[in-house]
Amino acid sequence: MSSATLDRAPQLAVEGQKVDARTWIAVAAGMLGAFMAVLDIQITNASLKDILGTLNATQEEGSWISTAYLVAEIIVIPLTALLTRVFGPRRYMIGTTALFLLFSTMCGAAWNLQSMIVFRMAQGFTGGALIPMAMTLVMAKLPPSKRAVGMAVFGLTATLAPSMGPTLGGYLSDLYGWPSIFYINWVPGILLICGIAYGLDKEKNQLHLLFKADWIGIGFMALGLGSLTIFLEEGNSKDWFDSAFIVTFAALALVGLLGWIVTSVTRPDPFVNLGLYGQRNFLVATALSAVFGMALYGSSFLLPLYLGQIANYTPMQIGEVIMWAGLPQLFIMPFVAKLSSKIDNRILCSFGLFMFGVSCLMNAYMDASTGYDQLLLSQVVRALGQPFVMLTLSNFAMQGIAPKDMPSASSLFNMTRNLGGSVGIALLATSLTQREHFHSERLGEAITSFSPAVQERLAAMTQSFIAKGIDAAAASDKALKAIDSIVRRESYVMAYNDGFFIVSAILMACILVMWLSDEVKSPSGGGAGAH
Template sequence: MASTTHDTPAALKPFAPPAPGEKVSARTWMAVAAGMLGAFMAVLDIQITNSSLKDILGTLSATQEEGSWIATAYLVAEIIIIPMTGLMTRVFGMRAYMMGTTSLFLLCSTLCGFAWNLPSMIVFRMMQGFTGGALIPMAMTLVMAKLPATKRATGMAIFGLTATLAPSMGPTFGGYLSELYGWPSIFYINWGPGLLLIAGIALGLDKEKRQLNLLYNADWLGIAFMAVGLGSLTIFLEEGNSKDWFESSFIITFAALAIIGLLGWAVTGALRKQPFVNLGLYGQRNFFAATALSMAMGMGLYGSSFLLPLYLGQIPGYSPMQIGEVIMWAGLPQLFIMPFVAKLSSKVDNRILCTFGLLLFGGSCFMNAYMDATTGYDQLLLSQIVRALGQPFVMLTLSNFAMNGIQPKDMPSASSLINMTRNLGGSIGIALLATALTSREHFHSQRLGESVTGFAAATQERLAALTQSFLSRGFDSATAGDMALKAIDGIVRREAYVMAYNDGFFLVGAVLFGCIGVLWFSDKVKAPSGGGGGAH
């Protein structure tokens, strides 16, 4: 497949990395740091509304099902804009595009805080996704385009932190801010890092000449197919479980649109000489393996971030702030382990490091697959720390696999595609887990119900004890009997849900362990060191 850009010096210059021995200026590091801040902010905003959703829905007078569109709108817009960042960067230049899209993101974030009803919130969240989504691949592009090969392991380590810390810290930040300052503060908080980002990019990057003519010659048919395909696929995944999947004509419609859009995108991309994103990169073995693993990693990252807060809120009844205190342990240790992983990545075969990371991450999910109704902060602490130790080994090495051997002109495409597939993996993971939770809860309720019958001696003893307890509180015998039955039913439902959550974590762990086999189809890769190449 053809490259993504016109093969002219002007088009290639922004993406040509410095020579291996070239010293990196403070300005460049400032720009890279600003890009990382943007990626962290954009990923954080995917999850930050989760712990505050009940408060938001109460203010906007919306139901739980309607409220799911608050997250879906952001994800749809984000996944559509990510593949377009390479084109937009060539048109406006890195500096102008990043400053412009960040300014709009801050404006849209503020509008979200001012939303007066559900439709306005959905529109503003979609606008926020369109403007913020570009910041994720741009961070990786900055690392590849502005740092010499010998410094990329450090840059990728920082990028890996943004991708793994943000999903872990989103519910934590959201919970604390909502409880202390009200839910609009989760949107206003973006102004701090956003202004720092704009300043860092303004000072760290040189101005580039705009190439507006590229907009006229862009593959707009391919872009339209991509938008329809990815947008419809995200809606299908996000809304499928609540609408009972293919029992709903709404879901069938979006499934059909997703297939048409994605096939149309693939065909137009293959036929055009200058597609807006180079899908031909999927034909490279290392890149294909890395994106497949990135999708699975997205399932693991967003899936575990979906299951645990849900369990903690439903079973032990934790507040958003308490949930945040548990989840932060999946994030904080990464700050200390990532520099160590970056050093190892230039000395050890990255397949070995990634395998180790997958074993830790998958193992932490299996540790969570044996919870009971009393499991809380103390029991979950070790699994969260094991998860935090494993994630950096996977994220950094996957970036090395994906970008190994990529030509400068294809760096924006590679960055867009790997980040797009990780986000898609997150949507697929959450959709699978939400469906699995529902079906497995029904399954376990039926199995438990077969044992907990009125004829079982243990059930009769428990009913008698509960009835006596309610009688001692002053209830009449008929009411006490009904309350005892409802209490037994509640215990059965609670245990069924705990078993369903355990099944969910087991599924995520199994997927991550299964990825180890896929990983070894890729070539041996080490991060460059001391002026070396990309692969050894």
């Protein structure tokens, strides 16, 4: 790494150093920013129907509201290390938060779909930086004995926000209309700006680093990650490689990512250090972070979809179910933080992966009558497992990372998790479509007009419709459509079950991968990076 890269390397707090109130306020403000940025990824999902109605857009067009945010966010996360060195943590976080609030307000005031997509992209580009910055502040400002606490709170931002997004979005939309889901950002945003302004020292700009930056690598990175996100987010709705649009973005993603790797390897001062993937613990932690993101966002994608389509729940009712995967984590995470300093983190992570996998397996046996009461236990089990995974993976990722590489490590770790989320949603959306077709065909083979049981059911339903005053021909047609509707519903239920089973199987398999990493034993109360 060149001297330019080292100009603003974080000065790590040392063991025994007292943590004053200013530092805790700065770290807390950083966590608030990360929570806000992750929350906004999915907060639109519960309100999407209302948003599309106001903007006169179709469901397929509306998918770009989320895709635009994700594309911009995934691009800016690796850039955060460079921009932090250029502007300093204090100025950069205040500036990007102020812009995030501006673009959030513009999203709430969007007048058509095009303006909404542009503002969502700008919102993602300014808010995405807040995620790795929170992790960097923990590592730089807290001594080893306090980092477990900081990492625990950071873990909450990553796991609690996806669970609370649909809840908060549905609640606000029902009470105040969908624009309020964007305006609410002003509350945490102002607190964040005040906390960072008070808690972090002023630093001089180092604008000369912009002229020395690896702009070719940055260009390849933006092309690769942006195209890959579009490919993943839009692939299922456009039939993947049957679409020239998707093929084009797949090719652009390949060119961009390969170009990024080549420029990173050949330059002495890359804007983010991809060489960190050469460290075994970091590689295992980021790989599992991608899988965790896949499971986290994938389960948060499947369950609300099931509740809306099969159980006909309102956004508010969906939120009341999903929140049980989040709220218990507030009480579990401090307990996990204490255990992380006493028990091999591989054991803790394996336990978390197992519990998360079990919760998904519990959801793999749903039927059309499954609702709040039947789902409550699986949500609580999920809340029990997720903190064990997120905290320990953060510890593994940051263990032994040099101070100069802290921003790069934080950026790559969080980028990988978000990218895993896009992969998970794409995988499960495709699986849902294909497995529904499969189960529909299998059920169709069994339920035919020649089956005595089907004939008996059709006759009973036809008589029921005739009794309601419908003529015989229309009643017979209506009975056939009702049977077809039941078959489609059951096909979808089985497809949702298959999706949860896939997630469960992947999480269970990851327990073996976890043990490829080296043992991590933190000092008393310690977090990662203590050694």
